[in-house]
Amino acid sequence: MRVGNGLLGAHPSLWQDHDGAYRGIDADILEELTRRMGLPRSEFMITEWSTMVPGLKAGRWDIVLSDVNITQERRVMGHVLFSSPYFMLYDYIIVPENSQIHTPADMKGKTIGSVLGTNDSATAHRLVESGIGASVADYDTFGDPFLALHNGQVDAVVVDQGTLHAQQAHFKGLRTVGGPVFYAPKPRWAAAEAAAPYRLGSEGVVVPERCPDLLAAIDIALDSMRKDGTIRTILKRYGVWEPQQDHLIKTPPAPSGESD
Numbered sequence: 001m002r003v004g005n006g007l008l009g010a011h012p013s014l015w016q017d018h019d020g021a022y023r024g025i026d027a028d029i030l031e032e033l034t035r036r037m038g039l040p041r042s043e044f045m046i047t048e049w050s051t052m053v054p055g056l057k058a059g060r061w062d063i064v065l066s067d068v069n070i071t072q073e074r075r076v077m078g079h080v081l082f083s084s085p086y087f088m089l090y091d092y093i094i095v096p097e098n099s100q101i102h103t104p105a106d107m108k109g110k111t112i113g114s115v116l117g118t119n120d121s122a123t124a125h126r127l128v129e130s131g132i133g134a135s136v137a138d139y140d141t142f143g144d145p146f147l148a149l150h151n152g153q154v155d156a157v158v159v160d161q162g163t164l165h166a167q168q169a170h171f172k173g174l175r176t177v178g179g180p181v182f183y184a185p186k187p188r189w190a191a192a193e194a195a196a197p198y199r200l201g202s203e204g205v206v207v208p209e210r211c212p213d214l215l216a217a218i219d220i221a222l223d224s225m226r227k228d229g230t231i232r233t234i235l236k237r238y239g240v241w242e243p244q245q246d247h248l249i250k251t252p253p254a255p256s257g258e259s260d
Helices: 024-035 049-057 072-078 121-130 142-149 162-168 187-195 210-227 230-237
Strands: 002-005 043-046 080-082 089-095 111-116 135-139 157-158 174-181 206-209
Touching: 002 049, 024 043, 024 206, 024 210, 024 230, 043 072, 049 080, 049 206, 072 080, 072 187, 089 121, 089 162, 121 135, 121 157, 135 142, 142 157, 157 162, 157 230, 162 174, 206 210, 206 230
Parallel strands: 002 043, 111 135, 111 157
Antiparallel strands: 080 206, 089 157, 089 174
16 A cells, blocks of 8 residues: 655654654554555655645555545545544644743733644634734744744744644753643634534545545544554554543434433
């Protein structure tokens, strides 16, 4: 199975060791999928983020496994299928340990650093609109906001927990303020996302629209990995498991007349 991936070098998602082997969450998920689907082998095919879905449609690879958030916009407009979720990203407000910011209310008048064009930046701007923070400084790379925080150019950073985990290896003395800040849908897609079976921010495997049987096989494998705790074990291995990761699929409402 050929697997498109556009995040080479991104900890804890996927990186390549000196021996050429791939490591990280994506690598471990793929190894389990390959085994449980009864495939003889699989391989990552590294590409640019912007070419992942076009390459999938052109048959250059069979699936995309690359930290792709499941959204109804991507499903409908991209004409692709998504597996059930295996991981969910959400944001945190991050400050230095010695910061005077201890609650979101302390963010009044503060500048937030984030990354241009990301869901994290959308979260940061939404926080400012709600009165948590005064302005957003958007940077080009995921390391830049943390460097700005270290240099006192911003008061806090808003990024996802995976990025935080990766940057903690380079920037010591960081802590989070408050709990997770979950992604919000675009207004146009709010109704569709509310009706979707996954929680927004969840990541899934991307499959061509023409391959529903492949999607079914992947979903069976992922379901078994959830039930036997394998996905939880993988996320714990890379320090990104939190209780929210066990609740990526929405619980359907009980039928009328029944209680929870």
